[in-house]
Amino acid sequence: MNIDVMSPPKYSVLLPTYNERQNLPIIVWMLVKTFTEAGLDFEIIIIDDNSPxxxxxxxxxxxxxxxxxxxxxxxxxxxxxxxxxxxxxIESSTGNFVIIMDADMSHHPKFIPEFIKHQQKHNYDIVTGTRYVSGGGVHGWDLRRKLTSRVANYLASVLLNPGVSDLTGSFRLYKKEVLAELIARTKSKGYVFQMEMMVRARQLRHTIAEVPITFVDRVYGESKLGASEIVGYLKGLWGLFLDI
Amino acid sequence: MSRAVRFVLAFVLFFAAWATLLFHNRTLPDLVLPPVFDKIIPVIPLWLLVTFGSYSLANIGWALVTFGDCPDAQASLLKEIQAAKMDLRSRGVSVD
Known part of the structure; x- marks a missing residue:
């Protein structure tokens, strides 16, 4: 604990990539710019799954x-x-905090300094970006996509009462040990993975802060939300309902 | 106790209480209720279901209408992408 207070914190950004050749250089450029301008110590860890x-x-x-x-x-x-x-x-990260985000530029690094400010205010374990409160928003979704997302979040809030407004978001800052602990307990995959992380965090009484973010649907490449994703989400939600 | 178990428990408790009231002539013979109650009690579950449905629809509908858009965020992102590409190209990173 004392070490944390004395040495300035370091932030590790995890970028899992698969076919992000167009997006990766730009997101990295924006990350470097944001951290440098804010005077923060950082590293960017790129985990590429052998993209074709x-x-x-x-x-x-x-x-x-x-x-x-x-x-x-x-x-x-x-x-x-x-x-x-x-x-x-996480195994390769040397930071005290880990930031997870999408590499496709739908999450903008400009929000990271705000995450950090919030984290430091009350020493939160987790800060999560939310698209669904005033100040946040989404660009590039049609009505069907918006409705799907609203219904999905409503169902989850009724069944799981998670206390977080954006359950399926994946732009978050974690204390490193908290992230490692949560991943070890989380069983789901896909959209449900991010949701389960939040629900488990609540279960373990970790403190969570929310920061409004804007979300610009991917400029390059396609974002997919088909029937199989929806079925997977419902199955995962039901599994959590039985499990939590 | 999982969320599911708590939900089931709440349902069982509610229906037990409701059934007791519904058949109060037999279950609680000493209880004297005004006759109007015998008309209200049978429809309470339906009334609750409709109320919950209406609440859900209103909640989702309102959330959909107030769904925040952020065209400015996209506009500034596109500008930033251009700046990033110029800078990255000058440093020898291949960008399309």
Whole structure:
């Protein structure tokens, strides 16, 4: 605890990637800019699952530009899932805090200093970005997508009473040991993974703060929400309802 | 106790109480209720169901109408992407 107080905190950003060749350089550029301007110590850990579009090659170029202290590469042989990507990333992280976000630029790094400010105010264990409160928002969703997301969140709030407004969001800051503990207890995959992390956090009485964020649906590539994702979400929700 | 178990318990307790009132002539012979209650009690579950449904629809509908948009965030992001690309190209990173 004393060490935390004395040495300035370091932030590790975990970026799991799969076919993000176009997005990765830009998100890294924006991250570096944000952290440098705020005067914060950071590292970016890129966990690439052997993307066919050769995301790793671009990541190596970025490492040459920004140095291997700031850009850490942890490639994996194939698509092995989000949870294990985080575990893998945490193992290599040297920070006290871990930030998870999407690499597709739907999450903007400009909110990170706000996350950090909130975290420091009351020493929160978790700060989560929320699209669903005043000041937050989403750009690029049609009515069907908005309705789906609202119904999904309403169902979850009735069944699980999680106390967090944006359950399926994935732009969050964690104390490193808290993230590691939560991942170890979380069983779900996909959309439900992020939701289960929040529900488990509440169960373990971790403190959670919310910060409004804007979410711009991906500029490059396609965001998918099909019938199989919806069925998967409902199954996962039901599983949590029985389990929590 | 899981959330599911708590939900089931609440349902069982509610229906037990409701059934007791519904058949109060036999279950609570000493209880004297005005006759109007015998008309209200049978429809309480339906009334609760409709109320919950209305609340859900209103909640989702309101949340949908007030769903925040952020066109400015997209506009500034697109500008930033251009700036990032220029800078990255000058440093030898391949961007499309």
């Amino acid at each position: 579009d050769n995301t790793l090659e671009v990541a190596k170029q970025l490492q040459r530009v920004y140095g291997n202290q700031k850009i850490v590469l942890r490639p994996r042989p194939g698509k092995l899932g989000l949870g294990t990507a985080y575990v893998y990333g």
